[in-house]
Structure formats: structure tokens, C-alpha cells
Amino acid sequence: xxxxxxxxxxxxxxxxxxxxxxxxxLKNSKEHxxxxxxxxxxxxxxxxISLDTVNRTxxxxxxxxxxxxxxxxxxxxxxxxxxEDHHHFYxxxxxxxxxFHDPDLEQIRIPDQVTRMFTITGKRLCLSGxxxxxxxxxxxxxxxxx
Amino acid sequence: xxxxxxxxxxxxxxxxxxxxxxxxxLKNSKEHxxxxxxxxxxxxxxxxISLDTVNRTxxxxxxxxxxxxxxxxxxxxxxxxxxEDHHHFYxxxxxxxxxFHDPDLEQIRIPDQVTRMFTITGKRLCLSGxxxxxxxxxxxxxxxxx
DNA sequence: TATTAAATAGGATTAATACGTATTTGTCAA
DNA sequence: TTGACAAATACGTATTAATCCTATTTAATA
Ligand SMILES: [Mn+2]
Ligand SMILES: [Mn+2]
Ligand SMILES: [Zn+2]
Ligand SMILES: [Zn+2]
Numbered sequence: 001x002x003x004x005x006x007x008x009x010x011x012x013x014x015x016x017x018x019x020x021x022x023x024x025x026l027k028n029s030k031e032h033x034x035x036x037x038x039x040x041x042x043x044x045x046x047x048x049i050s051l052d053t054v055n056r057t058x059x060x061x062x063x064x065x066x067x068x069x070x071x072x073x074x075x076x077x078x079x080x081x082x083x084e085d086h087h088h089f090y091x092x093x094x095x096x097x098x099x100f101h102d103p104d105l106e107q108i109r110i111p112d113q114v115t116r117m118f119t120i121t122g123k124r125l126c127l128s129g130x131x132x133x134x135x136x137x138x139x140x141x142x143x144x145x146x
Numbered sequence: 147x148x149x150x151x152x153x154x155x156x157x158x159x160x161x162x163x164x165x166x167x168x169x170x171x172l173k174n175s176k177e178h179x180x181x182x183x184x185x186x187x188x189x190x191x192x193x194x195i196s197l198d199t200v201n202r203t204x205x206x207x208x209x210x211x212x213x214x215x216x217x218x219x220x221x222x223x224x225x226x227x228x229x230e231d232h233h234h235f236y237x238x239x240x241x242x243x244x245x246f247h248d249p250d251l252e253q254i255r256i257p258d259q260v261t262r263m264f265t266i267t268g269k270r271l272c273l274s275g276x277x278x279x280x281x282x283x284x285x286x287x288x289x290x291x292x
Numbered sequence: 293t294a295t296t297a298a299a300t301a302g303g304a305t306t307a308a309t310a311c312g313t314a315t316t317t318g319t320c321a322a
Numbered sequence: 323t324t325g326a327c328a329a330a331t332a333c334g335t336a337t338t339a340a341t342c343c344t345a346t347t348t349a350a351t352a
Contacts, residue, residue: 014298014349036339050301055340071236071272073215074223074309076339089264090217098264102257108271111248118235118244119281122274125254126217129267160318160329182308196332201309220340222308298349305342316331322324 004066011064021046022057026067026081032097034076070097071126087125093134150212157210167192168203172213172227178243180222216243217272233271239280 004023035055061067070080089098150169154161181201207213216226235244
């Protein structure tokens with residue numbers, strides 16, 4: 001019994017072709033797709049799958065801990081299949097999210113004042129700016145940010 | 147000449163009653179409002195102001211550096227008038243964002259590999275979980291997250 | 293194989309944001 | 323102080339994301 005089947009059983013979720021398809025689309029991906037993106041990706045091989053189902057499935061997966069919802073800046077909700085502890089760089093131009101790791105950052109200590117006040121389930125360093133592809137375009141086209 | 151007037155002049159922006167109203171609404175706020183929230187807040191004293199103008203104004207303010215856009219998890223775009231270096235806790239239940247500071251975190255070192263690859267304009271520790279108000283409700287109503 | 297609750301598809305709705313444009317208005321130079 | 327003009331606004335429309343509704347299908351279980 002594979003990981004996916006095990007997880008579904010444990011949470012009392014039915015194993016449907018739709019859920020399997022979404023799981024397969026996410027597995028091994030290092031991207032941070034939106035529901036719409038996953039839906040488009042599945043359409044060729046699974047034309048009958050609905051966007052609503054993809055969206056519900058992703059939210060369900062996030063709820064049971066198969067994936068995470070990640071931080072964006074007002075754009076469509078993004079999901080992250082990478083459950084390792086890691087950090088993010090967010091490109092303000094193309095909205096791509098890049099993972100990075102750093103041993104030093106693993107030991108970030110959260111102030112007691114904060115841990116007392118909140119129940120913390122997620123912790124991550126969020127960087128933003130312009131990715132390599134975008135910073136060049138930017139210099140030509142747009143005015144600088146400040 | 148006040149800070150707002152100075153900033154607008156420097157960036158070649160006209161000083162309009164709408165922009166002044168939005169600026170006043172943000173100033174001194176420690177919240178992280180959406181465009182809609184600011185619009186609702188202004189309606190009583192400025193009934194003719196349009197949501198479109200509020201939204202455009204906020205985006206303009208973010209562009210010239212008066213405010214920032216902050217990370218959410220798929221909810222409407224949120225703005226942050228607090229330009230001090232600080233960090234965030236995001237409540238997964240009520241979506242409120244809380245500021246916190248920490249001298250230790252000021253010196254977070256970003257790996258060279260990352261600074262080489264990207265132009266970084268923002269850096270922040272992003273925590274998520276449940277705020278004090280929400281974690282109690284949660285115990286009663288909803289099933290645990292995992 | 294029959295039962296049943298869960299899940300899906302797809303249409304409708306709501307909400308957030310952006311766009312198009314006629315009109316208004318702040319700015320600046322005469 | 324005024325007039326010209328580009329910038330900004332209001333508001334209607336369009337687009338997009340997300341959710342809701344419900345008839346139908348289907349996975350799980352006995
Ligand atoms: Mn990631
Ligand atoms: Mn803040
Ligand atoms: Zn980019
Ligand atoms: Zn809360």
C-alpha cells in the first residue's frame with residue numbers, strides 16, 4: 001500500500017481517480033501551483049475533471065497534511081507539495097516561488113512572547129524581490145520600485 | 147510640508163483628497179487591511195470615494211514605498227502601513243496578521259547562493275497558526291489540522 | 293451484489309480585481 | 323489668477339478566482 005492510499009485510509013477519505021490524479025500531479029513537483037494550474041495540467045489526460053474538484057481536493061490535501069498552502073501577495077491561492085522544512089523566495093514580477101534551504105536558518109528561535117500568544121504550526125523565512133529572469137526585463141521596461 | 151506631501155511631490159503624484167483620505171486611514175494603523183476594508187472605513191466620511199480608487203491608491207502607495215503588500219494565504223491582497231523591519235504571525239482561522247519584533251532575528255543571514263540568484267527587496271519571518279482568540283473556538287468546533 | 297454516505301460535474305453565484313472611458317481636477321507656467 | 327493639460331477619478335463592465343448548489347455517480351463495506 002503506497003503513501004497516498006495509506007494517508008487517505010487513515011483519514012477516512014475515499015480513493016478516487018480524481019484524487020489520485022491530483023496527487024500524481026503534485027508528487028515530485030518543486031513548483032507552487034494554483035488550483036487552476038493543476039486543473040489545466042490534468043485536462044489533457046483527464047478531460048472530465050472539474051476545477052471545483054481539483055480545488056476541493058487541494059484544500060482537502062492541505063487539511064490532512066499532504067501539502068501546504070503557501071504565502072502569496074494577493075494572487076490565487078498557491079499550494080506546496082514540498083513538506084520538508086524550507087524557505088521561500090517570491091518574485092514580485094512573475095510570482096514564481098523558489099525554495100531554498102539553509103542549515104543556519106533551521107535554528108531560528110521564536111521569541112517566547114510569541115509562542116505564548118499563538119499556537120504556531122508553520123514557520124518560514126519569506127524573501128521577496130526579483131528572480132534572475134525578471135530583474136533583467138525590469139531594467140528595460142518598468143521604472144524601479146523606489 | 148508633511149511626509150505625505152513630500153513623498154507625493156518627490157514621485158510626481160498629485161495630492162488628491164482621495165489619496166489624503168487613504169493615507170490618513172493607514173497612518174498609525176497597526177492592522178493589515180484589504181482594499182475593501184479601507185474603502186468601507188472611508189465611506190462614512192467620504193461617500194463618493196470608489197473602491198477602484200482606493201485599490202489603485204494602495205497599489206500606488208506600495209509602488210512608491212509608503213506601504214507594503216504582505217503575504218496572505220489566498221485571501222484578498224493585504225497592505226501593511228508599518229514600514230519598520232518586522233515579522234508576521236498569520237492566523238489560519240481569522241486571517242488576522244500580527245506584527246512582532248525580535249532583535250535576534252534582525253541579523254538573519256541570507257545564504258550567498260540566494261543573494262546571487264535573486265534581487266532581494268523584502269525579508270521577513272512568516273509564522274502561521276492560530277491566534278489566542280481562535281485556538282479556543284477551534285478546540286470546540288473544528289477537527290484538529292492533523 | 294446491494295446499500296449508503298461521500299464525492300463529483302457542471303452550472304450558478306459571489307467576491308476580488310482590473311479595465312475602458314467620460315468627466316473632473318490638481319499642477320504649473322504664462 | 324487663470325487657462326491648458328496631463329493625471330486621476332467614478333462608475334459601469336469585464337475578468338478571474340473561489341465557492342455554493344444539487345442531481346448524479348461512485349467507492350467502500352457488509
Ligand atoms: Mn516551497
Ligand atoms: Mn506588519
Ligand atoms: Zn520572476
Ligand atoms: Zn485568529
